[in-house]
Amino acid sequence: MTGRRRESGAGTEPRPKRRGASGDKRERILSAAIRVFAQNGFYSTRVSEIATAAGVADGTIYLYFENKDHVLISIFEDRIGKLIEVMRRTVKESTDPREQLQRVIALQLGQVEENRDLAEVVTVNLRQSSTLLKQYATPLFVKYLEVIAGVISDGQKQGVFRTDLSPRVAARALYGGVDGIMLTWALGEPEPKALRKAAQQFTTLFLRGLSPEAAPDAE
Amino acid sequence: MTGRRRESGAGTEPRPKRRGASGDKRERILSAAIRVFAQNGFYSTRVSEIATAAGVADGTIYLYFENKDHVLISIFEDRIGKLIEVMRRTVKESTDPREQLQRVIALQLGQVEENRDLAEVVTVNLRQSSTLLKQYATPLFVKYLEVIAGVISDGQKQGVFRTDLSPRVAARALYGGVDGIMLTWALGEPEPKALRKAAQQFTTLFLRGLSPEAAPDAE
DNA sequence: GCGCCCTCACTGAACCGCGATTCATCCGAT
DNA sequence: ATCGGATGAATCGCGGTTCAGTGAGGGCGC
Numbered sequence: 001m002t003g004r005r006r007e008s009g010a011g012t013e014p015r016p017k018r019r020g021a022s023g024d025k026r027e028r029i030l031s032a033a034i035r036v037f038a039q040n041g042f043y044s045t046r047v048s049e050i051a052t053a054a055g056v057a058d059g060t061i062y063l064y065f066e067n068k069d070h071v072l073i074s075i076f077e078d079r080i081g082k083l084i085e086v087m088r089r090t091v092k093e094s095t096d097p098r099e100q101l102q103r104v105i106a107l108q109l110g111q112v113e114e115n116r117d118l119a120e121v122v123t124v125n126l127r128q129s130s131t132l133l134k135q136y137a138t139p140l141f142v143k144y145l146e147v148i149a150g151v152i153s154d155g156q157k158q159g160v161f162r163t164d165l166s167p168r169v170a171a172r173a174l175y176g177g178v179d180g181i182m183l184t185w186a187l188g189e190p191e192p193k194a195l196r197k198a199a200q201q202f203t204t205l206f207l208r209g210l211s212p213e214a215a216p217d218a219e
Numbered sequence: 220m221t222g223r224r225r226e227s228g229a230g231t232e233p234r235p236k237r238r239g240a241s242g243d244k245r246e247r248i249l250s251a252a253i254r255v256f257a258q259n260g261f262y263s264t265r266v267s268e269i270a271t272a273a274g275v276a277d278g279t280i281y282l283y284f285e286n287k288d289h290v291l292i293s294i295f296e297d298r299i300g301k302l303i304e305v306m307r308r309t310v311k312e313s314t315d316p317r318e319q320l321q322r323v324i325a326l327q328l329g330q331v332e333e334n335r336d337l338a339e340v341v342t343v344n345l346r347q348s349s350t351l352l353k354q355y356a357t358p359l360f361v362k363y364l365e366v367i368a369g370v371i372s373d374g375q376k377q378g379v380f381r382t383d384l385s386p387r388v389a390a391r392a393l394y395g396g397v398d399g400i401m402l403t404w405a406l407g408e409p410e411p412k413a414l415r416k417a418a419q420q421f422t423t424l425f426l427r428g429l430s431p432e433a434a435p436d437a438e
Numbered sequence: 439g440c441g442c443c444c445t446c447a448c449t450g451a452a453c454c455g456c457g458a459t460t461c462a463t464c465c466g467a468t
Numbered sequence: 469a470t471c472g473g474a475t476g477a478a479t480c481g482c483g484g485t486t487c488a489g490t491g492a493g494g495g496c497g498c
Contacts (some may be wrong), residue, residue, distance in 0.1 A: 019272075056475085060473085169424075179399065198391070205384055210426030443495090446491105450487100465473095465474085466471105
Protein backbone atom coordinates (compact mmCIF):
# COMPACT_ATOMS: atom_id res chain seq x y z
CA MET A 1 0.00 0.00 0.00
CA THR A 2 2.93 2.24 0.26
CA GLY A 3 3.65 2.06 -3.41
CA ARG A 4 2.42 5.52 -4.18
CA ARG A 5 5.63 6.50 -5.79
CA ARG A 6 5.06 9.68 -7.72
CA GLU A 7 8.02 9.23 -10.02
CA SER A 8 5.70 8.82 -12.94
CA GLY A 9 6.43 12.27 -14.31
CA ALA A 10 8.12 11.50 -17.56
CA GLY A 11 9.89 14.84 -17.47
CA THR A 12 13.09 14.20 -15.61
CA GLU A 13 13.82 17.88 -15.60
CA PRO A 14 12.52 19.55 -12.50
CA ARG A 15 13.65 22.86 -13.82
CA PRO A 16 10.67 25.19 -13.86
CA LYS A 17 10.11 27.76 -16.48
CA ARG A 18 12.50 30.56 -15.98
CA ARG A 19 10.25 33.40 -15.25
CA GLY A 20 11.31 36.62 -13.69
CA ALA A 21 13.21 35.95 -10.53
CA SER A 22 13.08 32.24 -11.08
CA GLY A 23 16.08 32.15 -13.35
CA ASP A 24 18.21 33.97 -10.89
CA LYS A 25 17.09 31.68 -8.12
CA ARG A 26 18.80 28.73 -9.67
CA GLU A 27 21.90 30.83 -9.95
CA ARG A 28 21.60 31.94 -6.35
CA ILE A 29 21.39 28.36 -5.23
CA LEU A 30 24.40 27.36 -7.26
CA SER A 31 26.63 30.11 -6.01
CA ALA A 32 25.49 29.56 -2.46
CA ALA A 33 26.27 25.89 -2.84
CA ILE A 34 29.77 26.66 -4.06
CA ARG A 35 30.33 28.75 -0.99
CA VAL A 36 29.02 26.18 1.42
CA PHE A 37 30.62 23.18 -0.23
CA ALA A 38 33.95 24.93 -0.16
CA GLN A 39 33.48 25.62 3.49
CA ASN A 40 32.31 22.23 4.66
CA GLY A 41 32.70 19.78 1.85
CA PHE A 42 29.93 18.14 -0.04
CA TYR A 43 28.98 15.41 2.35
CA SER A 44 29.11 17.50 5.46
CA THR A 45 26.84 20.09 3.94
CA ARG A 46 23.15 19.67 4.56
CA VAL A 47 20.65 20.80 2.02
CA SER A 48 19.11 23.13 4.55
CA GLU A 49 22.44 24.98 4.80
CA ILE A 50 22.51 25.58 1.09
CA ALA A 51 18.94 26.78 1.27
CA THR A 52 19.69 29.19 4.07
CA ALA A 53 22.79 30.50 2.34
CA ALA A 54 20.79 31.04 -0.83
CA GLY A 55 17.92 32.64 1.04
CA VAL A 56 15.34 30.11 -0.11
CA ALA A 57 13.38 27.36 1.55
CA ASP A 58 14.67 23.81 1.72
CA GLY A 59 12.06 22.56 -0.67
CA THR A 60 12.90 25.16 -3.27
CA ILE A 61 16.16 23.43 -4.01
CA TYR A 62 14.16 20.52 -5.32
CA LEU A 63 12.30 22.70 -7.75
CA TYR A 64 15.57 23.42 -9.50
CA PHE A 65 17.63 20.31 -8.90
CA GLU A 66 16.75 16.69 -8.83
CA ASN A 67 18.57 16.13 -5.58
CA LYS A 68 21.64 17.12 -3.65
CA ASP A 69 23.99 15.23 -5.94
CA HIS A 70 22.74 17.12 -8.89
CA VAL A 71 23.48 20.43 -7.25
CA LEU A 72 27.13 19.48 -7.26
CA ILE A 73 26.90 18.06 -10.73
CA SER A 74 25.36 21.28 -11.96
CA ILE A 75 28.20 23.25 -10.49
CA PHE A 76 30.62 21.31 -12.59
CA GLU A 77 28.57 21.44 -15.70
CA ASP A 78 27.94 25.16 -15.41
CA ARG A 79 31.23 26.44 -14.15
CA ILE A 80 33.72 24.05 -15.60
CA GLY A 81 31.83 23.95 -18.83
CA LYS A 82 32.19 27.68 -19.04
CA LEU A 83 35.86 27.52 -18.14
CA ILE A 84 36.53 25.09 -20.93
CA GLU A 85 34.67 27.31 -23.32
CA VAL A 86 36.74 30.30 -22.32
CA MET A 87 39.87 28.22 -22.58
CA ARG A 88 39.02 27.25 -26.11
CA ARG A 89 38.49 30.85 -27.03
CA THR A 90 41.68 31.91 -25.33
CA VAL A 91 43.64 29.34 -27.22
CA LYS A 92 42.33 30.70 -30.48
CA GLU A 93 43.60 34.15 -29.65
CA SER A 94 47.12 33.11 -30.38
CA THR A 95 48.90 30.84 -32.77
CA ASP A 96 52.06 30.35 -30.81
CA PRO A 97 51.64 27.20 -28.74
CA ARG A 98 54.02 28.48 -26.12
CA GLU A 99 51.93 31.54 -25.66
CA GLN A 100 48.77 29.49 -25.75
CA LEU A 101 49.93 27.36 -22.88
CA GLN A 102 51.03 30.34 -20.95
CA ARG A 103 47.63 31.92 -21.35
CA VAL A 104 45.81 28.77 -20.43
CA ILE A 105 47.72 28.49 -17.19
CA ALA A 106 47.23 32.13 -16.38
CA LEU A 107 43.57 31.88 -17.21
CA GLN A 108 42.94 29.02 -14.87
CA LEU A 109 44.83 30.41 -11.97
CA GLY A 110 43.31 33.79 -12.62
CA GLN A 111 39.80 32.43 -12.45
CA VAL A 112 40.71 30.73 -9.27
CA GLU A 113 42.23 33.78 -7.78
CA GLU A 114 39.02 35.69 -8.01
CA ASN A 115 36.91 32.80 -6.83
CA ARG A 116 38.70 30.90 -4.21
CA ASP A 117 35.64 28.93 -3.25
CA LEU A 118 35.21 27.60 -6.72
CA ALA A 119 38.84 26.56 -6.65
CA GLU A 120 38.27 24.59 -3.55
CA VAL A 121 35.16 22.95 -4.88
CA VAL A 122 36.90 21.99 -8.07
CA THR A 123 40.09 20.67 -6.58
CA VAL A 124 38.60 19.13 -3.50
CA ASN A 125 35.08 18.15 -4.34
CA LEU A 126 35.82 17.00 -7.84
CA ARG A 127 37.02 13.83 -6.27
CA GLN A 128 34.35 13.33 -3.71
CA SER A 129 31.69 11.14 -5.10
CA SER A 130 32.10 7.53 -5.83
CA THR A 131 30.48 6.68 -9.06
CA LEU A 132 27.88 9.27 -9.64
CA LEU A 133 30.18 12.18 -10.11
CA LYS A 134 32.87 10.19 -11.77
CA GLN A 135 30.28 9.75 -14.43
CA TYR A 136 29.60 13.44 -14.81
CA ALA A 137 33.00 14.91 -14.11
CA THR A 138 35.05 12.59 -16.25
CA PRO A 139 33.68 13.72 -19.61
CA LEU A 140 34.40 17.32 -18.73
CA PHE A 141 37.82 16.37 -17.52
CA VAL A 142 38.52 14.60 -20.77
CA LYS A 143 37.42 17.64 -22.72
CA TYR A 144 39.74 19.76 -20.67
CA LEU A 145 42.65 17.45 -21.29
CA GLU A 146 41.88 17.41 -24.97
CA VAL A 147 42.19 21.16 -25.24
CA ILE A 148 45.60 21.11 -23.61
CA ALA A 149 46.77 18.07 -25.50
CA GLY A 150 45.66 19.75 -28.71
CA VAL A 151 47.84 22.74 -28.04
CA ILE A 152 50.82 20.57 -27.26
CA SER A 153 50.27 18.45 -30.30
CA ASP A 154 50.16 21.58 -32.43
CA GLY A 155 53.36 22.77 -30.89
CA GLN A 156 55.02 19.52 -31.72
CA LYS A 157 53.93 19.76 -35.32
CA GLN A 158 55.25 23.28 -35.49
CA GLY A 159 58.52 22.14 -34.03
CA VAL A 160 58.47 24.36 -30.98
CA PHE A 161 57.88 21.45 -28.61
CA ARG A 162 59.87 18.30 -28.31
CA THR A 163 58.20 15.36 -29.93
CA ASP A 164 59.27 12.57 -27.63
CA LEU A 165 56.51 13.31 -25.15
CA SER A 166 52.97 12.15 -25.45
CA PRO A 167 50.70 15.19 -25.59
CA ARG A 168 48.27 13.46 -23.30
CA VAL A 169 50.86 12.75 -20.65
CA ALA A 170 52.07 16.29 -20.85
CA ALA A 171 48.50 17.52 -20.60
CA ARG A 172 47.99 15.50 -17.45
CA ALA A 173 51.16 16.87 -16.03
CA LEU A 174 50.00 20.39 -16.78
CA TYR A 175 46.66 19.73 -15.20
CA GLY A 176 48.31 18.17 -12.18
CA GLY A 177 50.72 21.01 -11.73
CA VAL A 178 48.03 23.63 -11.90
CA ASP A 179 45.87 21.60 -9.59
CA GLY A 180 48.66 21.13 -7.11
CA ILE A 181 49.31 24.84 -7.02
CA MET A 182 45.63 25.59 -6.67
CA LEU A 183 45.29 23.05 -3.93
CA THR A 184 48.06 24.33 -1.75
CA TRP A 185 46.84 27.83 -2.29
CA ALA A 186 43.24 26.97 -1.54
CA LEU A 187 44.20 25.16 1.62
CA GLY A 188 46.89 27.55 2.73
CA GLU A 189 46.99 31.23 3.39
CA PRO A 190 45.24 33.41 0.87
CA GLU A 191 48.10 35.42 -0.49
CA PRO A 192 47.15 36.35 -4.03
CA LYS A 193 50.57 37.46 -5.04
CA ALA A 194 51.95 34.05 -4.19
CA LEU A 195 49.52 32.48 -6.59
CA ARG A 196 50.46 34.68 -9.48
CA LYS A 197 54.11 34.20 -8.83
CA ALA A 198 53.67 30.47 -8.64
CA ALA A 199 51.77 30.52 -11.91
CA GLN A 200 54.61 32.42 -13.53
CA GLN A 201 57.19 30.00 -12.28
CA PHE A 202 55.21 26.98 -13.22
CA THR A 203 54.79 28.28 -16.73
CA THR A 204 58.50 28.77 -17.05
CA LEU A 205 59.20 25.33 -15.71
CA PHE A 206 56.72 23.69 -17.95
CA LEU A 207 57.71 25.49 -21.09
CA ARG A 208 61.33 24.73 -20.65
CA GLY A 209 60.37 21.15 -20.00
CA LEU A 210 58.71 21.07 -23.37
CA SER A 211 61.44 22.81 -25.26
CA PRO A 212 62.80 20.78 -28.14
CA GLU A 213 66.50 21.33 -27.62
CA ALA A 214 67.96 19.84 -24.50
CA ALA A 215 69.85 22.08 -22.21
CA PRO A 216 73.53 21.22 -22.15
CA ASP A 217 73.83 18.20 -20.01
CA ALA A 218 75.29 19.75 -16.94
CA GLU A 219 77.34 16.75 -16.04
CA MET B 220 31.17 -20.28 10.83
CA THR B 221 34.87 -20.63 10.91
CA GLY B 222 35.74 -20.24 14.51
CA ARG B 223 39.33 -19.76 13.58
CA ARG B 224 40.80 -16.80 15.32
CA ARG B 225 43.15 -16.12 18.14
CA GLU B 226 46.40 -16.33 16.27
CA SER B 227 48.72 -15.82 19.15
CA GLY B 228 52.22 -15.96 17.71
CA ALA B 229 54.81 -13.54 19.03
CA GLY B 230 52.33 -10.75 19.20
CA THR B 231 53.86 -7.80 20.92
CA GLU B 232 51.36 -5.36 19.60
CA PRO B 233 51.12 -1.99 21.25
CA ARG B 234 48.81 -0.98 18.46
CA PRO B 235 45.28 -1.68 19.63
CA LYS B 236 43.86 0.44 22.30
CA ARG B 237 42.84 -2.75 23.96
CA ARG B 238 45.22 -5.20 25.49
CA GLY B 239 47.55 -7.29 23.42
CA ALA B 240 45.31 -8.79 20.80
CA SER B 241 45.66 -10.27 17.40
CA GLY B 242 47.44 -7.30 15.91
CA ASP B 243 46.84 -8.58 12.45
CA LYS B 244 43.18 -7.77 12.80
CA ARG B 245 43.87 -4.08 12.72
CA GLU B 246 45.88 -4.61 9.60
CA ARG B 247 43.15 -6.68 8.03
CA ILE B 248 40.67 -3.92 8.68
CA LEU B 249 42.93 -1.27 7.21
CA SER B 250 43.63 -3.12 4.02
CA ALA B 251 40.00 -4.05 3.63
CA ALA B 252 39.08 -0.42 4.11
CA ILE B 253 41.49 0.65 1.38
CA ARG B 254 39.85 -1.78 -0.95
CA VAL B 255 36.33 -0.71 -0.16
CA PHE B 256 37.02 3.01 -0.02
CA ALA B 257 38.69 2.81 -3.40
CA GLN B 258 35.66 1.03 -4.74
CA ASN B 259 32.92 3.21 -3.32
CA GLY B 260 34.45 6.27 -1.81
CA PHE B 261 34.59 7.09 1.84
CA TYR B 262 31.14 8.45 2.37
CA SER B 263 29.35 5.83 0.35
CA THR B 264 31.03 3.06 2.26
CA ARG B 265 29.23 1.77 5.31
CA VAL B 266 31.11 0.45 8.23
CA SER B 267 29.42 -2.90 7.84
CA GLU B 268 30.96 -3.22 4.39
CA ILE B 269 34.43 -2.73 5.75
CA ALA B 270 33.69 -5.27 8.43
CA THR B 271 32.47 -7.83 5.96
CA ALA B 272 35.44 -7.27 3.67
CA ALA B 273 37.78 -7.69 6.61
CA GLY B 274 35.95 -10.74 7.88
CA VAL B 275 35.13 -9.27 11.26
CA ALA B 276 31.99 -8.08 12.96
CA ASP B 277 30.80 -4.52 12.72
CA GLY B 278 31.56 -3.83 16.32
CA THR B 279 35.12 -5.06 16.04
CA ILE B 280 36.03 -2.04 13.99
CA TYR B 281 35.36 0.05 17.06
CA LEU B 282 37.80 -1.93 19.12
CA TYR B 283 40.61 -0.77 16.87
CA PHE B 284 39.45 2.60 15.67
CA GLU B 285 37.64 5.39 17.35
CA ASN B 286 35.15 5.73 14.55
CA LYS B 287 34.79 5.59 10.80
CA ASP B 288 36.72 8.80 10.25
CA HIS B 289 39.69 7.44 12.08
CA VAL B 290 39.83 4.42 9.86
CA LEU B 291 40.56 6.72 6.97
CA ILE B 292 42.93 8.80 9.02
CA SER B 293 44.84 5.70 10.01
CA ILE B 294 45.21 4.71 6.39
CA PHE B 295 46.98 7.96 5.72
CA GLU B 296 49.12 7.84 8.77
CA ASP B 297 50.18 4.27 8.18
CA ARG B 298 50.58 4.13 4.46
CA ILE B 299 51.65 7.63 3.56
CA GLY B 300 53.86 7.82 6.57
CA LYS B 301 55.65 4.74 5.34
CA LEU B 302 55.88 6.12 1.82
CA ILE B 303 57.53 9.28 3.05
CA GLU B 304 59.96 7.23 5.07
CA VAL B 305 60.89 5.18 2.04
CA MET B 306 61.21 8.35 0.00
CA ARG B 307 63.65 9.78 2.46
CA ARG B 308 65.73 6.67 2.36
CA THR B 309 65.61 6.57 -1.41
CA VAL B 310 66.82 10.11 -1.63
CA LYS B 311 69.82 9.27 0.49
CA GLU B 312 70.83 6.53 -1.90
CA SER B 313 72.09 9.07 -4.36
CA THR B 314 73.80 12.40 -4.30
CA ASP B 315 72.82 13.57 -7.73
CA PRO B 316 69.63 15.60 -7.38
CA ARG B 317 68.55 14.74 -10.87
CA GLU B 318 68.76 11.09 -10.09
CA GLN B 319 67.11 11.66 -6.75
CA LEU B 320 64.09 13.21 -8.38
CA GLN B 321 63.94 10.52 -10.93
CA ARG B 322 63.95 7.89 -8.25
CA VAL B 323 61.32 9.66 -6.21
CA ILE B 324 58.97 9.80 -9.14
CA ALA B 325 59.59 6.19 -10.04
CA LEU B 326 59.13 5.18 -6.44
CA GLN B 327 55.75 6.80 -6.10
CA LEU B 328 54.36 5.55 -9.34
CA GLY B 329 55.82 2.16 -8.66
CA GLN B 330 54.09 1.91 -5.31
CA VAL B 331 50.93 2.89 -6.95
CA GLU B 332 51.29 0.45 -9.73
CA GLU B 333 51.30 -2.46 -7.35
CA ASN B 334 48.50 -1.09 -5.25
CA ARG B 335 45.99 0.58 -7.39
CA ASP B 336 43.45 0.81 -4.63
CA LEU B 337 45.80 2.73 -2.43
CA ALA B 338 46.39 5.09 -5.31
CA GLU B 339 42.74 5.75 -5.59
CA VAL B 340 42.30 6.29 -1.90
CA VAL B 341 45.21 8.68 -1.81
CA THR B 342 44.31 10.73 -4.83
CA VAL B 343 40.58 10.65 -4.43
CA ASN B 344 39.85 10.29 -0.79
CA LEU B 345 42.64 12.51 0.38
CA ARG B 346 40.36 15.35 -0.46
CA GLN B 347 37.13 14.01 0.85
CA SER B 348 36.62 15.21 4.33
CA SER B 349 36.34 18.85 4.98
CA THR B 350 38.07 19.72 8.15
CA LEU B 351 38.85 16.50 9.83
CA LEU B 352 41.20 15.13 7.28
CA LYS B 353 42.62 18.45 6.36
CA GLN B 354 43.89 18.43 9.86
CA TYR B 355 45.49 15.02 9.58
CA ALA B 356 46.51 14.93 5.97
CA THR B 357 48.07 18.36 5.73
CA PRO B 358 51.01 17.72 8.04
CA LEU B 359 51.91 14.62 6.07
CA PHE B 360 51.50 16.50 2.86
CA VAL B 361 53.81 19.21 4.08
CA LYS B 362 56.40 16.63 5.02
CA TYR B 363 56.15 15.17 1.59
CA LEU B 364 56.63 18.53 -0.04
CA GLU B 365 59.58 19.23 2.15
CA VAL B 366 61.41 16.16 0.99
CA ILE B 367 60.95 17.14 -2.62
CA ALA B 368 61.74 20.77 -2.05
CA GLY B 369 64.86 19.73 -0.20
CA VAL B 370 66.13 17.79 -3.16
CA ILE B 371 65.43 20.68 -5.50
CA SER B 372 67.07 23.14 -3.20
CA ASP B 373 70.16 20.94 -3.04
CA GLY B 374 70.22 20.75 -6.78
CA GLN B 375 70.12 24.50 -7.01
CA LYS B 376 73.03 24.83 -4.63
CA GLN B 377 74.96 22.32 -6.65
CA GLY B 378 74.20 24.23 -9.79
CA VAL B 379 72.41 21.43 -11.58
CA PHE B 380 69.01 23.11 -11.30
CA ARG B 381 68.07 26.59 -12.31
CA THR B 382 67.81 28.92 -9.38
CA ASP B 383 65.00 31.17 -10.51
CA LEU B 384 62.34 28.74 -9.36
CA SER B 385 61.10 28.41 -5.85
CA PRO B 386 61.79 24.89 -4.63
CA ARG B 387 58.38 24.82 -3.00
CA VAL B 388 56.57 25.76 -6.16
CA ALA B 389 58.52 23.20 -8.10
CA ALA B 390 57.75 20.63 -5.43
CA ARG B 391 54.05 21.36 -5.73
CA ALA B 392 54.30 21.04 -9.47
CA LEU B 393 56.02 17.70 -9.09
CA TYR B 394 53.41 16.52 -6.68
CA GLY B 395 50.64 17.72 -8.93
CA GLY B 396 52.09 16.10 -11.99
CA VAL B 397 52.51 12.75 -10.30
CA ASP B 398 49.06 13.05 -8.83
CA GLY B 399 47.52 13.92 -12.16
CA ILE B 400 49.12 10.91 -13.76
CA MET B 401 48.04 8.70 -10.91
CA LEU B 402 44.53 10.03 -11.08
CA THR B 403 43.98 9.44 -14.75
CA TRP B 404 45.49 6.03 -14.41
CA ALA B 405 43.44 5.13 -11.38
CA LEU B 406 40.25 6.24 -13.05
CA GLY B 407 41.04 4.99 -16.50
CA GLU B 408 42.10 1.70 -17.94
CA PRO B 409 44.53 -0.36 -15.90
CA GLU B 410 47.36 -0.60 -18.33
CA PRO B 411 50.50 -0.85 -16.26
CA LYS B 412 52.85 -0.16 -19.09
CA ALA B 413 51.15 3.13 -19.72
CA LEU B 414 51.88 4.19 -16.17
CA ARG B 415 55.54 3.40 -16.38
CA LYS B 416 55.85 5.11 -19.70
CA ALA B 417 54.06 8.17 -18.38
CA ALA B 418 56.38 8.23 -15.38
CA GLN B 419 59.36 8.13 -17.67
CA GLN B 420 58.07 10.95 -19.81
CA PHE B 421 57.08 13.06 -16.88
CA THR B 422 60.53 12.71 -15.39
CA THR B 423 62.09 13.84 -18.61
CA LEU B 424 59.75 16.77 -18.86
CA PHE B 425 60.32 17.83 -15.32
CA LEU B 426 64.07 17.49 -15.36
CA ARG B 427 64.43 19.50 -18.48
CA GLY B 428 62.15 22.07 -16.95
CA LEU B 429 64.56 22.37 -14.09
CA SER B 430 67.70 22.45 -16.14
CA PRO B 431 69.82 25.53 -15.56
CA GLU B 432 70.72 26.42 -19.10
CA ALA B 433 67.86 27.53 -21.23
CA ALA B 434 67.21 25.72 -24.39
CA PRO B 435 67.71 27.95 -27.40
CA ASP B 436 64.99 30.46 -27.05
CA ALA B 437 62.67 29.34 -29.73
CA GLU B 438 61.00 32.63 -30.34
C1' DG C 439 46.16 -33.38 36.46
C1' DC C 440 41.52 -31.77 36.31
C1' DG C 441 37.85 -28.90 35.96
C1' DC C 442 35.90 -24.54 37.41
C1' DC C 443 35.60 -19.67 36.58
C1' DC C 444 37.00 -15.34 35.09
C1' DT C 445 38.58 -12.44 31.62
C1' DC C 446 38.41 -10.28 27.44
C1' DA C 447 38.44 -10.03 22.42
C1' DC C 448 34.84 -10.50 19.62
C1' DT C 449 30.03 -10.51 17.88
C1' DG C 450 25.87 -8.52 15.60
C1' DA C 451 21.13 -7.13 16.37
C1' DA C 452 18.95 -3.13 17.90
C1' DC C 453 18.94 1.66 18.71
C1' DC C 454 18.58 6.31 17.58
C1' DG C 455 19.82 10.66 15.55
C1' DC C 456 20.33 12.85 11.45
C1' DG C 457 19.18 14.91 7.33
C1' DA C 458 17.45 14.24 2.41
C1' DT C 459 13.18 14.45 0.50
C1' DT C 460 8.14 15.23 0.30
C1' DC C 461 3.77 17.55 0.09
C1' DA C 462 -0.12 20.07 2.09
C1' DT C 463 -0.46 24.72 2.22
C1' DC C 464 0.40 29.51 1.36
C1' DC C 465 0.75 33.64 -1.17
C1' DG C 466 1.30 36.99 -5.16
C1' DA C 467 0.53 37.94 -9.67
C1' DT C 468 -2.63 38.00 -13.42
C1' DA D 469 -10.73 33.26 -8.68
C1' DT D 470 -7.03 30.72 -10.57
C1' DC D 471 -2.44 29.31 -11.43
C1' DG D 472 1.99 27.93 -10.10
C1' DG D 473 6.17 28.98 -7.73
C1' DA D 474 7.66 28.89 -3.00
C1' DT D 475 7.55 27.29 1.70
C1' DG D 476 9.13 24.46 5.73
C1' DA D 477 7.40 21.12 9.10
C1' DA D 478 6.90 16.28 9.09
C1' DT D 479 8.35 11.97 7.38
C1' DC D 480 11.14 8.02 7.04
C1' DG D 481 14.97 5.26 5.87
C1' DC D 482 19.66 4.80 6.45
C1' DG D 483 23.72 3.65 8.75
C1' DG D 484 27.11 4.79 12.61
C1' DT D 485 27.49 3.37 17.01
C1' DT D 486 26.47 0.75 21.16
C1' DC D 487 26.38 -2.96 24.44
C1' DA D 488 24.50 -7.26 26.28
C1' DG D 489 26.05 -11.63 25.17
C1' DT D 490 29.26 -15.47 23.70
C1' DG D 491 32.93 -18.69 24.18
C1' DA D 492 37.76 -19.79 24.18
C1' DG D 493 41.92 -19.65 26.81
C1' DG D 494 44.34 -20.05 30.88
C1' DG D 495 44.95 -19.23 35.89
C1' DC D 496 44.13 -21.42 40.08
C1' DG D 497 42.34 -24.21 43.79
C1' DC D 498 41.89 -28.76 44.78
